[in-house]
Amino acid sequence: MPGIDALLDHPALWRGRSAAPAANAPVWPSGHPALDRALGGGWPRGQLIELLGAPFGCGETRLLVPMLASCGREGYWIALLAPPATPWLPGWQPLGIPQERVLLIRTEHARDTLWAGEQCLRDPAFGVLLAWLGGPVETALLRRLRLAAAESQACAILYRPPRAAEQPSPAHQRLRWQPATDGLELHCLKGIGDWARSDQTLHIPVP
Amino acid sequence: MAVELPHLALETLARAEADRSRLTERPLLVVEAGAAPRVHATNRAARRAGARPGMALADALAILDTPELVEHDPQAQTAQIAMLAGVLLQFSDHVHPEPEARRILLEVGRSRRLFGGLATLRERVRETLKGLGFHPRIGVARSPAAARLLATLRNPAIPDDSEALRRTLSPVPLEALPLSAATREGLRAIGLRQLGDLLRLARPELARRHGPELLVLLDRLLGRRTETLPRFDPPPELDLSLRLEHEIHATGALAFPLKRLLRQAEAQLRGLNRSLQGMTLELKHREEHTRITPTRITLERGHPGIRAEDWLPLWQTRLEREALPAPVIGLRLRAARLLDPPAQGASLLAETPGHPPADAQLPAVLARLSARLGEQAIVRLTASGIPRPEAAQDARHDLDAAASPPPPTPAQMICGTALWLEDPQPIPPPLHTHGLGRLEDGWWDRGQDVRRDYAVTRDRQGRRLWLYRCLRSGQWFRQGYWG
Numbered sequence: 001m002p003g004i005d006a007l008l009d010h011p012a013l014w015r016g017r018s019a020a021p022a023a024n025a026p027v028w029p030s031g032h033p034a035l036d037r038a039l040g041g042g043w044p045r046g047q048l049i050e051l052l053g054a055p056f057g058c059g060e061t062r063l064l065v066p067m068l069a070s071c072g073r074e075g076y077w078i079a080l081l082a083p084p085a086t087p088w089l090p091g092w093q094p095l096g097i098p099q100e101r102v103l104l105i106r107t108e109h110a111r112d113t114l115w116a117g118e119q120c121l122r123d124p125a126f127g128v129l130l131a132w133l134g135g136p137v138e139t140a141l142l143r144r145l146r147l148a149a150a151e152s153q154a155c156a157i158l159y160r161p162p163r164a165a166e167q168p169s170p171a172h173q174r175l176r177w178q179p180a181t182d183g184l185e186l187h188c189l190k191g192i193g194d195w196a197r198s199d200q201t202l203h204i205p206v207p
Numbered sequence: 208m209a210v211e212l213p214h215l216a217l218e219t220l221a222r223a224e225a226d227r228s229r230l231t232e233r234p235l236l237v238v239e240a241g242a243a244p245r246v247h248a249t250n251r252a253a254r255r256a257g258a259r260p261g262m263a264l265a266d267a268l269a270i271l272d273t274p275e276l277v278e279h280d281p282q283a284q285t286a287q288i289a290m291l292a293g294v295l296l297q298f299s300d301h302v303h304p305e306p307e308a309r310r311i312l313l314e315v316g317r318s319r320r321l322f323g324g325l326a327t328l329r330e331r332v333r334e335t336l337k338g339l340g341f342h343p344r345i346g347v348a349r350s351p352a353a354a355r356l357l358a359t360l361r362n363p364a365i366p367d368d369s370e371a372l373r374r375t376l377s378p379v380p381l382e383a384l385p386l387s388a389a390t391r392e393g394l395r396a397i398g399l400r401q402l403g404d405l406l407r408l409a410r411p412e413l414a415r416r417h418g419p420e421l422l423v424l425l426d427r428l429l430g431r432r433t434e435t436l437p438r439f440d441p442p443p444e445l446d447l448s449l450r451l452e453h454e455i456h457a458t459g460a461l462a463f464p465l466k467r468l469l470r471q472a473e474a475q476l477r478g479l480n481r482s483l484q485g486m487t488l489e490l491k492h493r494e495e496h497t498r499i500t501p502t503r504i505t506l507e508r509g510h511p512g513i514r515a516e517d518w519l520p521l522w523q524t525r526l527e528r529e530a531l532p533a534p535v536i537g538l539r540l541r542a543a544r545l546l547d548p549p550a551q552g553a554s555l556l557a558e559t560p561g562h563p564p565a566d567a568q569l570p571a572v573l574a575r576l577s578a579r580l581g582e583q584a585i586v587r588l589t590a591s592g593i594p595r596p597e598a599a600q601d602a603r604h605d606l607d608a609a610a611s612p613p614p615p616t617p618a619q620m621i622c623g624t625a626l627w628l629e630d631p632q633p634i635p636p637p638l639h640t641h642g643l644g645r646l647e648d649g650w651w652d653r654g655q656d657v658r659r660d661y662a663v664t665r666d667r668q669g670r671r672l673w674l675y676r677c678l679r680s681g682q683w684f685r686q687g688y689w690g
Contacts (some may be wrong), residue, residue: 057670061626075571076405077418088687089588090599090615094624104586104602105576116576116584125570179669206690 015160028128031066032204035186038195043067045127048142048149048156052165052189053177055081056084058182059206060128060159060177065156068128069096076127076154079106081115081122083132110134114141121148121156131158136167143170165189182206208313208325209354210295210332211344212288215309216248218280218341219672221450234274238264248277284309291336293441297474298322298332303351303436310358312351312436325365336476337469340450350430369429377403378429380562384424390417402428441479445486445542447471454493454534460525461490461535463521468517468540481545482511488522491537501539504529507582507605508574525578556683577604580636594618594648595657596628596686618646622661623689625673631684637664637674646675663689 022041027042036042043049043064051060068078070091078101080087089099105120107113112135120126142158149156149172165176173191177184182203188196216237234253239245244264253274258267276317282658285306292311293302301314315328322328331346336343346357347365349372356376360383364417366372379402381394392418399405405413406425414422426432449468455461465488476482486509492501501561506525512518575629577585588600594616621644640662647658663670671689 055668055670057672057688057690058668059671059690063690065626078415083627085629086600086623087588088600088628090590090596090598090619091626093615094620099588099590102588103570103573104588105580106584106586107580113579116580119572119575120570123570166642181518181669190506191337206646 003151026153028067028070034202035204036102038186038188038202039173043155043157045153045155046150047172048158048170050158050160050164050169050171050174050200051177052160052162053172053179054161055161056132058095058177058179062206063177063184063204064128064130064157065095065097068092071155072096072098072101073126076101076126077125079117079126079129080101081117081120081131082107083130084134109182110137111141114145117156118145119150121152121154124153126152126154129154130159132159133159133164134161135190136164138171139168146170146172156176195199208299208315208332209346209348209351210311210313210331210336210339210353211346211358212250212309212311212336212346214342215284215287217250219280219283220594221340221482224432226648234258234271235277236264236274236681237279239279253493254453256457274303281306289439289442290447291339291341291437293475293479294339294471295332295475295672296334296439296441296479297335298328300438301436302439302688304439308355310355313321314436315347324366327591329365338473342587346432348375349428351434351436352424352427353430357429372429373406377401377406379403382392383407386421388422390421393417414514424651441475443481445475445540445545445547447475447541448537448539449536451535456534457529458529458531459523461526461538462523462536465526466515466519467523468538469518472542473513473515476513476545479545482513482547483542483545484508484511485544486540486542489539489541490531490535491539492533493536493588495644501534502535503531506578508651510569510571521574521578524575528579528581531584590615592616594646595664596622597630600628617643622646623663623673625663625687627688629687631675631686634674634683634685636676636683637662637666637672661686 011198016017026045028045029037030039050064053060053078071078073096078097080102082105087102087104089102092102095100105116105118113133116133116139117129120129128206145156145158162176166173167191169191174189176189177190178187180203183203186202186204190196217235220237234256235250235251236246236258237248239247246258246262246264246267248260248261249258253267253271256272257270260273283407287310288304288306288311292302295302295311295313296436296655299313299315299318303312304310305312313332315325319325319328320384322331329347333343333345342357344360344361347352348354348357349366349369353372353376356379360379362375364375366375381391381399381402384391386394388517394405412420420630423432427434447468449464451464471484485505487503487505490502490504504525506518506521508521523582573585582604585604589603591599591601593599596619599619625645643661643663645658645660648656659675660678661673661675663671664674672685672688673689675684675686678683
């Protein structure tokens, strides 16, 4: 069946169950070989990723430090939207994240957070966007954010509480994290690639 | 091109005045103060009653029924002329204001092709000034003197070559020329009525009888002798104001007049070849609300630009957050600090995706964010030099590009690489801690020096907490989260 093989190799054809991320899609390295493999090279740029878990401060920010460092090294900006605490930048600096590239945006409502996130994603200066959402949000706003992320070069991370997993979300990928001994356990709820299908839990050591 | 503003005094008044009926219904005189006060300008009601500019004030008061008197303010008029000269810089690089004559001269010979002919250019100048609330008389001719004359006479002709100029000027009565009374009387005595009669006479004879000044005037009128006019040097700041025809009650409706102001600002700045990064908008309220000070809103942007299309959405998002304390009747746009234009185009999102942004530049989106969320929402943290973590970072809200911050101090390095910071919270003593280091600051530090041992521990939920024990009281505090 040479005809079908040629057809299946066509880049315009998208196959639902087996589509793996393109090999040359831009990524930010995650710093963990197992996670890099699972994510298809690293944290993908141009995607909206939800990280579901609680409570704040278990190492879910530290998980992203290699990405933030390489983003800052390349001169892109890092936007922190509505984090529950103040970033301690003298602590970020020794990890390789340039302080002057970190921008903190404080908002009062989730609606403003998502709007600001969308605006940042439309600006090519940003490489990573971290946003914290405490409560439920409108799916339409999330979809706007997803569209903005897909057109951008930035990796957009949304931190959401674990109960948000009950609702469907337009995000490209959804990962659930749980604190474990010396690290985090990551479980893929939604995504493309083998990890989402295999239902495996990854243990990522976080220093 | 000569632009004459015969009603400048009244128009200046009308722009500043909220109440239009006050200016039109009752007779109004603009009075020049002095030993013998004279009428400088009159409104239509006063003219109907017979008052004329130039009258002695006593005569005008005799014929008018309780007119309103306003003192003539030459300084305000000069300022208006300078403002208009700045606006007219968009049509020509050589602008020469003549404030005493309420006139602005423009060298438009080089602009005619750009604007599609002199007639079109004249209409655009007229429209521009009308949009600002002024009604000019415009004369166009090859020489400044002839243009002045045509403007005063409201002659719409555009004489293109010297022959046409001669034809246009011939029927002009000699009374209209700026001549001394003696010369005028002498010319009248030999039976000359029009400029054409004068031009037909032999030049040496004229010079002998009436002096060389008359010849100089004729040569200047016909463009045979050049007249040197200094160029207008505009003031290095932006200050535009606009009086509204109707009151505005909602911020959304401010967009239209604001657009006009921004267009003006863009035109003026384009004329100046300057750019700007921030501006202040003042909203003036109605007279009966004089207790209310004008609302002042400042908008800053990450990088300079003048395009009205870029500024308008920013202002709109900014104004959405504003509630008007009273109806708005006037706008004023100011910018004290003008910058050199950026080397590249002034477009908002000029950078192509995929290239990291320039070092010194802040993302353009910040202006939009701070316009909607407020200036306080955008925070950039910089080191303050104080070792205590809760005071070590200063929040900056301005959009100026900052120099790179100093590296963490050794004391901060010892305190560890926690990622998140909180105000210290007292907690019960933890069980297992991993010590980090000791932080002491000086006794001179505002009398609240601290001695702390920093540590990391893990709570029941698996979080790594950043703690310290105050060595004075022995009390443990939570400072933040490790990540």
